[in-house]
Amino acid sequence: MSSADLLSAGRVASACLAACASALVYLVVKGYHARRTFYRLRQQGMPMPPWNPILGHLLAVPPVMKTLPEDTQQPDAFEALCKAHEKDNMDSVIYLDMWPFADPMMVVCSPVLAVQACQEHDLPKPPILHAFFNPLAGGDNLFTMNGPEWKRSRALFNSGFSAGYVLQQTAHIVDEAEVYVEILREHARRGDMFSLDDVTCWYTMDIIGAVTLDSRLQSQTWHNPLATAMRRQIRWHVLDNEWNLLVRWNPARPFVQWYNNWQMDKYISAELDKRYAEWKQDSSTASSRSIIHLALAGYMAQQQDRPLPARLDPAFKRWATIQIRLFLFAGHDSTSSTICYCFYLLQSHPEALAKLRAEHDAVFGTDLSATAQTLRSNPHLLNQLPYTTAVIKESLRLFPPASAMRGGLPGIFLADAHGNRYPTEGTNMWILHSAVQRNPRYWRDPLAFRPERWLVAPGHPLYPPKGGWRPFEHGPRNCLGQTLAMLDVKVTLVLVVREFEVRAVYDEWDALNAAKVKGRVKTVNGERAYQTQMGGAHPADGFPARVRVRRER
Structure with a gap:
């Protein structure tokens, strides 16, 4: 093995050791704070086993x-x-x-x-x-959000x-x-x-x-x-x-979950595109108050008097897809x-x-x-x-x-x-x-x-x-x-x-x-x-x- 290879391997090993040390320090500090919290709670007479x-x-x-x-x-x-x-x-x-x-x-x-x-x-x-x-x-999503972002989303739906x-x-x-x-x-x-x-x-x-x-x-x-x-x-x-x-640590899980996410996002994305095209052709569809139409209504309101874009904004589609998945x-x-x-x-x-x-x-x-x-x-x-x-x-x-x-x-x-x-x-x-x-x-x-x-x-x-x-x-x-x-x-x-x-x-x-x-x-x-x-x-x-x-x- 060349000296360059040895040097590269040493850097990788050093990086791994540093990462492990950082993780260990994090766990120790986090654990210390957790135990200290409960030491104080016990001193105050709070109920616990x-x-x-x-x-x-x-x-x-x-x-x-x-x-x-x-x-x-x-x-x-x-x-x-x-x-x-x-x-x-x-x-x-x-x-x-x-x-x-x-x-x-x-x-x-x-x-x-x-x-x-x-x-x-x-x-x-x-x-x-x-x-x-x-x-x-x-x-x-609407369930995990807090503050103004949650209030805007809640009001929309x-x-x-x-x-x-x-x-x-x-x-x-x-x-x-x-x-x-x-x-x-x-x-x-x-x-x-x-x-x-x-x-x-x-x-x-x-x-x-x-x-x-x-x-x-x-x-x-x-x-x-x-x-x-x-x-x-x-x-x-x-x-x-x-x-x-x-079963709990099945290495296939991340791949299965990725595929499920892809399937859901692909389906909902197509539905959003379909409803958006319908809306542009016939604004009467806006009378529906289904979740997908309410999401699109919020998007349309943001456009104000500007010409409607040919395609939905990717950031909006991502946000709408997440909320629709939550409701489902x-x-x-x-x-x-x-x-x-x-x-x-x-x-x-x-x-x-x-x-x-x-x-x-x-x-x-x-x-x-x-x-x-x-x-x-x-x-x-x-x-x-x-x-x-x-x-x-x-x-x-x-x-x-x-x-x-x-x-x-x-x-x-x-x-x-x-x-x-x-x-x-x-x-x-x-x-x-x-x-x-x-x-x-x-x-x-x-x-x-x-x-x-x-x-x-x-x-x-x-x-x-x-x-x-x-x-x-x-x-x-x-x-x-x-x-x-x-x-x-x-x-x-x-x-x-x-x-x-x-x-x-x-x-x-x-x-x-x-x-x-x-x-x-x-x-x-x-x-x-x-x-x-x-x-x-x-x-x-x-x-x-x-x-x-x-x-x-």
Whole structure:
């Protein structure tokens, strides 16, 4: 080897050593600051599990995990830790030191503290959210933005989710729901066991595709590259419950994710170009308030009186593509889970199912073949379903599809009714919706399915506590699509529950997968359909189900 080669190799080795040393120094400094934060919090008497100055709270997690299914969602484990270590003279909150796996964390299980974090202080979204959302949306998006950029984007899309405009989308939802119903009929004819969660995800993807892109994806019955790439991206990205390191660190993942990104961006780019060309030829298309048209409307407004460019600005296309991808992910993922849990809870509460069917008969009549057309011609009838709304809200209370994350700030404290003040500086606040919504300090019969909670008057023992129901969050950062999500679920229940009996068949699934479940915990709070992380929170094992057509009317 020549001297030049030796010199070059030496430089490379020196650079590698320098990089390794820098990384080591960063980890040591970061770890020191994390441990110092918790040393101070412990000195202040803040609630937390037993703390080790070297390992933090890492030793507190394994005992809890032994009591839960291996694939349960992380909030279940942190809720259990909160219950085990919260103090009687303090509200439901603990601090967790999970470094190097996470930054200092404040786990909030109290509606009182959640209201302060998300509404009174409106604390910012923390940078940690980028790691989860960027592979799905493709970059900084409406969910992760803060400040003026978020306000401009939120204002641009608000009109597309107004109650009046969303109700006008009922016909689009019914179109996709009829395909879903026919798929359920086919499963009923075959009498097979299938994943209801999977079937429902494709269904809600088609709904949000129609609302977002103003076109039908038809992913329930055909291969759609956009929908397929999004669903595949979720499967390859969300690995919170994957313990197999060969799967978790699969070297193929970056390449698969790159291909998924390319597929999604290519599809949406073509749609943007198509809509832009239509707009230039006929400005009447501007009356649509689909997400893609609202994005283009913002772009057109920036052009003012200048001649329209031949092609869309690449920077705008990139921004619009990211926001559209976010809506596609968020708009289908949580709604599909909610639909599944409505079926699950109604199956196990036949009295509630009977009331629901009676309400639908009273509003839509008993001719099931006419229901879809009635919905198209008179969508306002959906506002006459108080018990249906109560069923959906109670399902969302027991099985919320997500939680909230906020970043702490210097000088900002959360305060409880006992006079305690909890510092937020240097922490990421994880508001666990499932824990807040099942907190026995605030809810009567917190684990019971009681739709009547949403029909009683204030002062009744079942009446929900202030700020206690948070599946769509509250305050300025509440879910933009909550009206659409509620409409999707209502339409689905109206068209499905009177025609079908939908049953979870976990006993059958467990028998077929005995080697996987033998000797393992497979329930959370007594529920076999516990939540597992698959994008948002979804029913365990894909919700194995059977469907049969009802013979009773």
